[in-house]
Amino acid sequence: MQLSKHFKLEEFEKSSTAIRLGITNKAGSGEIKNLTDLCYGVLELVRAKFDKPIIITSGYRSEELCVAIKSSKTSQHTKGQAVDFEIAGISNLELALWVQNNVDFDQLILEYWKEDEGANSGWVHCSFNQESNRKQVLTFDGKNYINGLPEAKWSGGKLTN
Ligand SMILES: [Zn+2]
Numbered sequence: 001m002q003l004s005k006h007f008k009l010e011e012f013e014k015s016s017t018a019i020r021l022g023i024t025n026k027a028g029s030g031e032i033k034n035l036t037d038l039c040y041g042v043l044e045l046v047r048a049k050f051d052k053p054i055i056i057t058s059g060y061r062s063e064e065l066c067v068a069i070k071s072s073k074t075s076q077h078t079k080g081q082a083v084d085f086e087i088a089g090i091s092n093l094e095l096a097l098w099v100q101n102n103v104d105f106d107q108l109i110l111e112y113w114k115e116d117e118g119a120n121s122g123w124v125h126c127s128f129n130q131e132s133n134r135k136q137v138l139t140f141d142g143k144n145y146i147n148g149l150p151e152a153k154w155s156g157g158k159l160t161n
Pocket residue numbers: 058077082083084125126
């Protein structure tokens with residue numbers, strides 16, 4: 001099922017853990033509506049800016065899947081309001097910075113970011129809530145949440161971290 005020009009519902013429901021454990025991970029109509037808002041509100045804008053395919057590493061999560069992966073059952077992923085993504089060859093910090101400065105969102109988290117592991121470490125978590133977007137920005141290194149994004153280091157017009 002196509003949600004928007006570049007995104008299909010199946011990309012948000014796919015979970016290797018769900019497949020491995022035989023867990024059903026199908027979004028209902030309310031979640032599909034929220035995922036569609038997320039596509040138009042955030043992902044299509046990122047897709048247009050970087051002009052490269054977006055890799056969705058986690059989208060919708062059923063309650064059963066949350067339990068299996070020890071994610072919170074109240075996570076915005078369970079409502080179809082959140083997505084984890086990255087783009088091959090683009091620093092996740094660069095993606096997060098662009099979202100922070102150009103998109104209306106609820107919560108933006110640069111997750112599992114480790115500066116010494118290079119530009120591809122971690123991924124970007126972004127949520128969108130049609131009713132109210134808090135515009136909260138956090139960085140999570142696997143242990144602690146800190147406010148804001150790390151300082152970007154530029155060299156010759158390119159981000160080096
Ligand atoms: Zn997430």
